[in-house]
Amino acid sequence: xxxxxxxxxxxxxxxxxxxxxxxxxxxxxxxxxxxxxxxxxxxxxxxxxxxxxxxxxxxxxxxxxxxxxxxxxxxxxxxxxxxxxxxxxxxxxxxxxxxxxxxxxxxxxxxxxxxxxxxxxxxxxxxxxxxxxxxxxxxxxxxxxxxxxxxxxxxxxxxxxxxxxxxxxxxxxxxxxxxxxxxxxxxxxxxxxxxxxxxxxxxxxxxxxxxxxxxxxxxxxxxxxxxxxxxxxxxxxxxxxxxxxxxxxxxxxxxxxxxxxxxxxxxxxxxxxxxxxxxxxxxxxxxxxxxxxxxxxxxxxxxxxxxxxxxxxxxxxxxxxxxxxxxxxxxxxxxxxxxxxxxxxxxxxxxxxxxxxxxxxxxxxxxxxxxxxxxxxxxxxxxxxxxxxxxxxxxxxxxxxxxxxxxxxxxxxxxxxxxxxxxxxxxxxxxxxxxxxxxxxxxxxxxxxxxxxxxxxxxxxxxxxxxxxxxxxxxxxxxxxxxxxxxxxxxxxxxxxxxxxxxxxxxxxxxxxxxxxxxxxxxxxxxxxxxxxxxxxxxxxxxxxxxxxxxxxxxxxxxxxxx
Numbered sequence: 382x383x384x385x386x387x388x389x390x391x392x393x394x395x396x397x398x399x400x401x402x403x404x405x406x407x408x409x410x411x412x413x414x415x416x417x418x419x420x421x422x423x424x425x426x427x428x429x430x431x432x433x434x435x436x437x438x439x440x441x442x443x444x445x446x447x448x449x450x451x452x453x454x455x456x457x458x459x460x461x462x463x464x465x466x467x468x469x470x471x472x473x474x475x476x477x478x479x480x481x482x483x484x485x486x487x488x489x490x491x492x493x494x495x496x497x498x499x500x501x502x503x504x505x506x507x508x509x510x511x512x513x514x515x516x517x518x519x520x521x522x523x524x525x526x527x528x529x530x531x532x533x534x535x536x537x538x539x540x541x542x543x544x545x546x547x548x549x550x551x552x553x554x555x556x557x558x559x560x561x562x563x564x565x566x567x568x569x570x571x572x573x574x575x576x577x578x579x580x581x582x583x584x585x586x587x588x589x590x591x592x593x594x595x596x597x598x599x600x601x602x603x604x605x606x607x608x609x610x611x612x613x614x615x616x617x618x619x620x621x622x623x624x625x626x627x628x629x630x631x632x633x634x635x636x637x638x639x640x641x642x643x644x645x646x647x648x649x650x651x652x653x654x655x656x657x658x659x660x661x662x663x664x665x666x667x668x669x670x671x672x673x674x675x676x677x678x679x680x681x682x683x684x685x686x687x688x689x690x691x692x693x694x695x696x697x698x699x700x701x702x703x704x705x706x707x708x709x710x711x712x713x714x715x716x717x718x719x720x721x722x723x724x725x726x727x728x729x730x731x732x733x734x735x736x737x738x739x740x741x742x743x744x745x746x747x748x749x750x751x752x753x754x755x756x757x758x759x760x761x762x763x764x765x766x767x768x769x770x771x772x773x774x775x776x777x778x779x780x781x782x783x784x785x786x787x788x789x790x791x792x793x794x795x796x797x798x799x800x801x802x803x804x805x806x807x808x809x810x811x812x813x814x815x816x817x818x819x820x821x822x823x824x825x826x827x828x829x830x831x832x833x834x835x836x837x838x839x840x841x842x843x844x845x846x847x848x849x850x851x852x853x854x855x856x857x858x859x860x861x862x863x864x865x866x867x868x869x870x871x872x873x874x875x876x877x878x879x880x881x882x883x884x885x886x887x888x889x890x891x892x893x894x895x896x897x898x899x900x901x902x903x904x905x906x907x908x909x910x911x912x913x914x915x916x917x918x919x920x921x922x923x924x925x926x927x928x929x930x931x932x933x934x935x936x937x938x939x940x941x942x943x944x
Contacts, residue, residue: 432476436465443483452490459483475518478507482525485532494536501529505545520563523552527570534577543581546574565608568597572615579625582829588622595619595635602642610653613642617660620667627831629670629875636664640680655698658687662705665712672877674715674920681709685725700743703732707750710757717922719760726753745788748777752795755802764805771795771802775815790833793822797840800847809850816844820860835878838867842888854895861885861892880923883912887930890937899937906934 443458463484466477485501488494508522530546533539550570556563575591578584594615602608616639623632639660647653665681668674688702710726713719730750736743755771758764778792800816803809823837845861848854865885872878890905909930917923 433465436462440480440483443487447483447487447490452487456484456487456491459487473507473510475507475511475521478504478511478521478525481507482528485528489532489535494532497532498529498536501525501532505529519552519556520566523549523556523566523570526552527573530577531573534580539577539580542577546570546577550574564597564601565611568594568601568611568615571597572618575622576618579622584622584625588619588626591615591619591622609642609646613639613646613656613660616642617663620663624667624670625832627874629667629877633667633671636660636667640664654687655691655701658684658691658701658705661687662708665708669712669715670877671875672879674712674922677712678709678716681705681712685709699732700736700746703729703736703746703750706732707746707753710753714753714757714760715922716920717924719757722757723761726750726757730754744777745781745791748774748781748791748795751777752798755798759802759805764802768799768802768806771799775799789822790826790836793819793826793840794836796822797836797843801843804843804847804850809847812847813844813851816840816847820844834867835871835881838864838871838881838885841867842885845888845892849892849895854892858892858896861888865889879912880916880926883909883916883930884926886912887926887933890933894933894937899940903934903937906930906937910934 439458439462443455443462446452446458447455459480463480466474466480470477481500481504485497485504488497488500505522505525508518508525511518512522526545526549530542530544530549533542533545550567553563553567553570557567571590571594575587575589575594578587578590595612598608598612598615602612616635619635620632620639623629623635640657643653643657643660647657661680661684665677665684668677668680684705685702688698688705692698692702706725706729710722710724710729713722713725730747730753733743733747733750737747751770751774755767755769755774758767758770774795775792778788778795782788782792796815797819800812800814800819803812803815819840820837823833823840827833827837841860841864845857845859845864848857848860865882865888868878868882868885872882886905886909890902890909893899893902893905910927913923913927913930917927
């Protein structure tokens with residue numbers, strides 16, 4: 382049977398975008414205090430002298446509740462404030478505009494996003510008119526524009542979001558020219574536009590905005606430690622931008638810097654342990670993507686330890702614990718330590734199965750753990766046991782992809798693995814269909830996103846091997862050559878693909894040998910050997926691949942002697 386190289390993408394790594402996992406991400410929704418946005422002083426001081434003390438007390442209490450994470454109670458109080466405002470203040474009063482802003486923020490925070498739009502849109506209109514008469518309101522106008530842009534994105538009206546976000550940035554650039562106190566707000570606008578341009582596929586523009594935001598946050602943090610948390614968040618966002626462009630080497634430095642910053646914050650405030658664990662997890666992923674797999678272990682093990690301690694007192698952290706355990710299992714496997722990988726992989730699966738029983742949001746993670754367990758059983762030569770979890774993962778992925786096309790890549794990866802599982806137990810005809818489907822999906826995805834090229838090449842490699850196992854050697858050559866071409870291209874800029882390149886050359890050698898072209902096969906094996914030998918010297922996980930290529934060369938030499 383043709384031995385294929387392991388599918389290195391088969392084990393799903395969990396990447397946590399930091400900005401999605403904190404309560405108030407930098408540059409998301411903002412309050413309205415000039416010149417620096419802050420929910421704590423959201424209503425303008427110059428308007429408060431005319432407001433009754435009892436109304437100001439309601440406002441203060443609402444802000445306190447909102448800051449402590451109780452938006453529902455805060456909303457009820459702001460609604461009382463706005464009831465008074467509607468009866469007593471003119472339509473263009475600044476206090477009305479800031480009250481509307483708070484109402485929009487709180488409605489959004491309790492999940493009533495559609496209802497949050499009208500008050501926020503009205504606040505924009507009021508501040509626009511006020512700013513025409515008094516430039517002192519430009520800061521408030523920019524914050525309101527930022528908020529409505531973010532809210533449009535959250536309700537799926539992305540096309541409407543770009544204009545207000547860009548206008549907010551333009552205003553803040555002008556304000557900063559004469560007042561450096563607006564630098565923090567400018568960084569927030571840059572952050573938002575970077576994230577939005579990324580979602581539009583305009584990744585180079587997204588990177589430029591994010592790099593500028595990091596530069597500003599870093600300068601601010603030098604003189605004001607209060608900005609360190611914001612710096613860590615926007616650094617992690619910069620990592621996302623680099624990874625989207627396939628620039629994994631450049632992603633490493635900001636990830637390490639974010640870890641350094643958060644480690645310092647966590648020493649004095651345990652509330653940062655959660656975010657520190659997320660970024661440590663991400664650091665492990667970056668090391669893995671760069672082929673520095675031994676270095677991936679330490680930050681991932683630390684993330685597991687932090688998550689385990691947090692989960693002891695708060696079950697809400699069990700999902701994050703499972704994610705870190707999942708990655709730890711992947712990294713042990715990448716180092717050839719498959720027996721050690723089994724315990725964290727099985728623990729992650731148990732946690733996710735329990736979580737998915739009551740929360741369908743965990744089904745995708747459950748499928749990842751099932752897929753990983755199938756891969757591990759395969760590596761441990763427990764091929765019959767590997768098939769059921771892989772099939773279950775395919776079933777889950779297929780259902781999820783029906784309603785969420787963003788999950789098609791995950792479906793294709795596990796379909797590829799299902800084909801491998803069938804092949805390993807000699808069911809070659811059954812292996813062909815899922816592999817062909819995986820190639821079709823990955824090819825479509827790779828047309829618009831280069832990040833899928835590696836998975837496409839692996840699926841093509843496996844498809845070629847399946848054709849070979851069925852005696853269809855001529856058909857096997859095309860996908861094998863296409864996979865090799867892709868891996869050559871990827872390995873030029875990312876050494877993490879060198880192992881894949883060697884595997885693809887080995888497969889090409891086998892195909893050529895089957896087609897009666899021994900000298901061309903020798904050339905492919907020799908190139909594969911030159912690549913895999915230094916990898917095996919540095920990482921025991923490549924030893925099996927080295928021995929496989931040496932064995933193929935030896936068989937070729939023996940064949941020549943016989944002839």
